[in-house]
Amino acid sequence: xxxxxxxxxxxxxxxxxxxxxxxxxxxxxxxxxxxxxxxxxxxxxxxxxxxxxxxxxxxxxxxxxxxxxxxxxxxxxxxxxxxxxxxxxxxxxxxxxxxxxxxxxxxxxxxxxxxxxxxxxxxxxxxxxxxxxxxxxxxxxxxxxxxxxxxxxxxxxxxxxxxxxxxxxxxxxxxxxxxxxxxxxxxxxxxxxxxxxxxxxxxxxxxxxxxxxxxxxxxxxxxxxxxxxxxxxxxxxxxxxxxxxxxxxxxxxxxxxxxxxxxxxxxxxx
Numbered sequence: 001x002x003x004x005x006x007x008x009x010x011x012x013x014x015x016x017x018x019x020x021x022x023x024x025x026x027x028x029x030x031x032x033x034x035x036x037x038x039x040x041x042x043x044x045x046x047x048x049x050x051x052x053x054x055x056x057x058x059x060x061x062x063x064x065x066x067x068x069x070x071x072x073x074x075x076x077x078x079x080x081x082x083x084x085x086x087x088x089x090x091x092x093x094x095x096x097x098x099x100x101x102x103x104x105x106x107x108x109x110x111x112x113x114x115x116x117x118x119x120x121x122x123x124x125x126x127x128x129x130x131x132x133x134x135x136x137x138x139x140x141x142x143x144x145x146x147x148x149x150x151x152x153x154x155x156x157x158x159x160x161x162x163x164x165x166x167x168x169x170x171x172x173x174x175x176x177x178x179x180x181x182x183x184x185x186x187x188x189x190x191x192x193x194x195x196x197x198x199x200x201x202x203x204x205x206x207x208x209x210x211x212x213x214x215x216x217x218x219x220x221x222x223x224x225x226x227x228x229x230x231x232x233x234x235x236x237x238x239x240x241x242x243x244x245x246x247x248x249x250x251x252x253x254x255x256x257x258x259x260x261x262x263x264x265x266x267x268x269x270x
Contacts (some may be wrong), residue, residue, distance in 0.1 A: 001167065007121050008072070008097065015073040017218035021053040029053035030198045031055035031114055034264070038063055038141045040110050049098050049126075049132065050116020054080035054091070060112070061089040067148045068108075069093040071116075071157065099125040106135040114143040115262070118174035121165075123183055131187030134269040140188060142265040143196070147177025150200065150246055150260040157242055161235040162223045173262040200258040207241035209256045210236055 042064025048057045051069030061067045077093045084091045089095040096121045146150040167182045173179045213220040
């Protein structure tokens with residue numbers, strides 16, 4: 001079995017593969033909506049865990065928050081810094097790990113994470129680190145893909161073709177209400193969850209969407225790289241069928257629109 005250091009190294013390489021910044025642009029509006037709902041006041045010191053290319057960090061900084069973003073992928077952080085510079089926004093971006101945050105206890109008033117921290121391999125450490133670096137009374141806000149969502153179905157399909165490490169809990173468990181409450185119960189109170197709709201809206205037919213994710217989305221690209229030619233063909237066919245089945249676009253030959261959802265989680269540090 002791989003060591004935790006090997007797992008982390010593989011995870012870093014996976015998220016550095018492709019160009020997640022291209023994928024992130026397709027859901028940037030949902031990030032802005034997420035930040036708007038949380039409504040953190042100006043001057044709030046906020047940590048964005050698994051910030052990626054800054055889909056949460058930038059709107060937070062625009063609203064007057066004091067923002068730090070942390071991520072394991074240096075190429076994504078480079079894009080985030082460039083985006084912040086284009087808007088003359090002051091944001092600190094650090095390369096580090098959600099399971100061992102490089103910040104002192106009680107450093108932040110709030111923590112946010114969108115489709116990010118849920119991928120860390122040891123959920124208990126993520127919950128503990130969030131509690132540690134938050135001030136008492138601080139706010140945690142998460143957006144996590146849930147098992148019943150379209151993304152959950154994609155993960156399930158991917159696991160059929162490329163079985164995941166059985167020792168790592170599925171990331172979508174962060175989108176399960178009961179699991180989230182159990183993970184946060186020791187450090188947090190006032191835990192609230194809500195399913196939030198999000199559209200996957202892409203200007204391609206389903207086959208083109210599969211090609212898009214193979215090219216730009218690191219986890220998909222890496223999964224295909226582990227398969228032989230026949231395995232890749234079978235995986236691509238299954239993915240295309242999944243996207244086609246859920247495509248509600250009136251012009252499916254040139255456009256894919258899939259209704260997705262995530263679990264919004266908010267909690268208060270004890």
